[in-house]
Amino acid sequence: MIKKLLFILLLSVSFISFSQEKRIENLSISPNPFANATKITFHSNLDASIILTVRNVLGKTVFKKTYKTKTGKNSIPFYKNDLATGMYIYSIQNNKNIISKRFVIK
Numbered sequence: 001m002i003k004k005l006l007f008i009l010l011l012s013v014s015f016i017s018f019s020q021e022k023r024i025e026n027l028s029i030s031p032n033p034f035a036n037a038t039k040i041t042f043h044s045n046l047d048a049s050i051i052l053t054v055r056n057v058l059g060k061t062v063f064k065k066t067y068k069t070k071t072g073k074n075s076i077p078f079y080k081n082d083l084a085t086g087m088y089i090y091s092i093q094n095n096k097n098i099i100s101k102r103f104v105i106k
Contacts, residue, residue, distance in 0.1 A: 024050070024092050024099055029078075033104035040076045042092060042099075044069040051093045052076060057086065080105055 027042040040052065047070055054063035062083060067076060078090075083105055091100040 024094055024097055027092055027099045027101055029090065029101065029103050033106040035080070035106055037077060037079045038103065040078055040090065040092070041073065043073055044071060044094075046071050048094050051091075052078075053091045053093065054078075054083075055089045055091075057088070062088070 023045045025043045025045075027040070029038050029040050031038055044050075047068070049066055050069050051064065051066050053061055055061050063078075067074075085105050087102055087104050089100055089102055091098055093099075
């Protein structure tokens with residue numbers, strides 16, 4: 001009986017810690033394509049640090065910066081600056097996940 005209770009307790013604790021995994025969801029960018037500026041939005045399950053990386057189509061990193069996020073919806077403004085027109089890949093990375101998508105500078 002005690003073994004069964006300990007097993008159930010272990011499963012419950014494992015499930016709770018798994019469900020509280022640091023996650024980033026609903027990553028999007030708008031407008032896309034853009035000429036000068038855009039906004040990257042995403043949902044974070046908790047306060048954490050993330051790294052925004054932008055790479056060109058050849059894989060060269062052209063922008064990289066760390067941001068602090070808050071629980072809930074987050075938005076990061078992104079400016080073209082001296083980047084050429086074309087397609088780029090942006091990534092949001094926290095301790096456990098990396099999510100990548102594309103955007104176009106016109």
